[in-house]
Amino acid sequence: MHIPDGYLSPQTYVPLYLVSFVFWSTALKKMKKNLSIKHIPYLAMASAFSFLIMMFNIPIPGGTTGHAVGSGIIAILLGPWTAVIAVSVSLIIQAIVFGDGGITAIGANCFNMAVVMPFISYWVFNIVRGRSLDAKRLSISAFLSGYIGLTLAALITGVEFGIQPLIATGVDGRALYSPYPMSVALPAMVFEHMLFFGVIEGIVTFLLFKYFAKHEYDMIYALSKREANK
Amino acid sequence: MIPKKKLWIGLFIMLILSPLGIIIPKIFNAQGPWGEWKPEELTRHLGYIPEKLLKLAGIWKPLFPDYSFGDIDSGFASHIISYALSGVIGIILIILIIYIISRLIINNEK
Numbered sequence: 419m420h421i422p423d424g425y426l427s428p429q430t431y432v433p434l435y436l437v438s439f440v441f442w443s444t445a446l447k448k449m450k451k452n453l454s455i456k457h458i459p460y461l462a463m464a465s466a467f468s469f470l471i472m473m474f475n476i477p478i479p480g481g482t483t484g485h486a487v488g489s490g491i492i493a494i495l496l497g498p499w500t501a502v503i504a505v506s507v508s509l510i511i512q513a514i515v516f517g518d519g520g521i522t523a524i525g526a527n528c529f530n531m532a533v534v535m536p537f538i539s540y541w542v543f544n545i546v547r548g549r550s551l552d553a554k555r556l557s558i559s560a561f562l563s564g565y566i567g568l569t570l571a572a573l574i575t576g577v578e579f580g581i582q583p584l585i586a587t588g589v590d591g592r593a594l595y596s597p598y599p600m601s602v603a604l605p606a607m608v609f610e611h612m613l614f615f616g617v618i619e620g621i622v623t624f625l626l627f628k629y630f631a632k633h634e635y636d637m638i639y640a641l642s643k644r645e646a647n648k
Numbered sequence: 649m650i651p652k653k654k655l656w657i658g659l660f661i662m663l664i665l666s667p668l669g670i671i672i673p674k675i676f677n678a679q680g681p682w683g684e685w686k687p688e689e690l691t692r693h694l695g696y697i698p699e700k701l702l703k704l705a706g707i708w709k710p711l712f713p714d715y716s717f718g719d720i721d722s723g724f725a726s727h728i729i730s731y732a733l734s735g736v737i738g739i740i741l742i743i744l745i746i747y748i749i750s751r752l753i754i755n756n757e758k
Contacts, residue, residue, distance in 0.1 A: 422684050423708060424701035450753040458754070462746040463655055466739045470662040473715070473735060474669040477678030484681050485669070503749070511741050516734060517710030579683055586700070594700040596683070597690075606682050633650045 419484070419575050419607075420512065420527055423520030425596040427586040430578060435525030438506070441533045445502040453500070460637075464492045464504040469511065472518075476618060484615040487531050487571070490539030490564035491623045495630060497639040501536035526578055530571045539567030539623070543640050551641075556631065557624055564623030569608065569616040576600075576607030663735045667728040670715075674724065712737070 426434075453461070468488040475483040492501040506528045512518040519527045543563035547556060580600030583593040596603070630638055679689075687705050691697045715734035718726050 419681065420684060422686075422705065424687070424698075424704035425683065427700070446749070446753055453750075453754055455750075455754060458746065458750045459652055461750070462743050463652075463659060465742045465746055466659050467662070469738045469742060470659060470666060470735060473666040473731070475673050475678075475681075476669075477673045477676040481677075481679050482682045483673045483678045504746075507742055507745050507749075508738075511738055511745070513710075514708075515711050515737065515741065516715050517708065517713040518715070520704070521708040522704060575683075588699060592696060593698045595698055595704075596701070597694055597698050598683075603683070610682060630650075 419487070419531060419572060419611075420509075420519030421523040421530075421575065421578065423522050425520070425582065426523055426526055426578060427582055427595045428522075429585055430581065431522045431526055434529050434578075438525040438528040438533060441502050441529075442506060445499045448499045449503065457496075457500075460496060461500060461504055464488075464496055464501070465507045468492065468505045469508040471622065472508070472512070476615070478610060478614045480610070482610065484610060486564075486615065486619040486622050487535060487568060488619075488622070489531060489535035489571075490543075490567040490619060491560075491626045493536035493540040493567075494543050494560065494563060494623070494627060494640040495638055498536045498540040500639075501540075502532050505532035505536065526575075530575045530578070534574050535567045535571040538570045539563040540640065542566045547640075553631075557628065560627035561620040561624040563620075565616045565620035568619040569611045572607045572611035572615075573604070576604040579603035579607065659739070663732065663739070666735045667731050670727060670731050 471486050471488045473485070475485050477483050487505065489501055489505050492504050496504070509519060509527050509532055510524055513521055513524050513527070540563070543559045546559040546562050550556070577600070579596045579598060580603035582596035583599050586594040588594050598606075627638075631641075636642060679685075685693065687697050687702050690701070712730070712734055715731045716722070716727050717730035717733070722730075
């Protein structure tokens with residue numbers, strides 16, 4: 419899901435840089451208000467975790483690969499705004515140092531994986547969970563949080579790919595940037611995440627949630643926040 | 649309470665296992681992810697290369713492209729090692745940047 423340089427036109431990547439910038443600065447403001455020194459190691463670990471989990475490329479039928487992102491579980495454990503920063507830092511290093519994702523596409527990739535995904539995941543977790551503390555319900559909430567979060571992030575990525583032939587075509591009718599039309603890009607992105615990578619993301623989210631719920635219940639942002647608001 | 653050390657150990661285990669992320673795709677002879685083809689692969693699929701895509705694709709020369717230190721001739725064994733070392737570099741940079749961000753935005757002693 420790491421869009422490389424060249425696939426997005428400036429009409430797409432510039433606005434997405436701006437959107438991501440708004441989320442980054444808001445996230446930093448929220449962290450300044452809410453975060454204390456003792457949270458910093460967890461922030462670093464979350465960022466390192468997303469970096470590492472994205473290294474596990476998994477082959478699927480059809481000959482492509484993909485991976486989980488980790489934004490869902492980070493949003494549940496540390497809150498969606500902290501997840502914005504944790505995952506963005508990881509994505510920016512991937513782009514600059516390792517060429518995984520384009521420099522021009524940093525805004526887009528951060529928007530998809532570090533903004534859309536953690537917020538969707540967090541909302542899904544809260545909606546499915548309601549006020550329940552039932553273990554089964556929590557587990558289902560965690561799985562769906564990762565599953566739907568990644569699949570919707572893939573959908574947005576598919577749309578970004580798919581609009582390129584519509585907005586940037588040369589005089590000869592050939593695409594100037596990403597050449598695949600919406601009818602190809604959108605199903606490709608959505609189905610492979612719906613069928614494979616979303617499931618993996620869901621399982622990772624569920625397993626880690628289980629682990630933290632068992633050992634460090636009080637630390638889980640999505641649970642503590644809700645109780646505090648009662 | 650889970651000691652922080654235990655979580656770091658968990659991450660360390662992920663790091664050790666990370667080369668599986670290139671070994672398993674290799675076993676299944678899988679290509680890269682959808683939509684992340686290099687210009688030459690794209691030319692093979694399409695028969696042409698989108699003009700501006702080609703121009704933008706070369707805009708940045710990363711230090712370790714594809715999490716690899718060597719060139720194409722260095723072989724798969726060396727890529728496995730550099731893949732894991734890339735993980736180390738990534739994590740060091742992450743810790744550094746998170747530390748700098750924290751120093752800049754958090755000034756309380758809560």
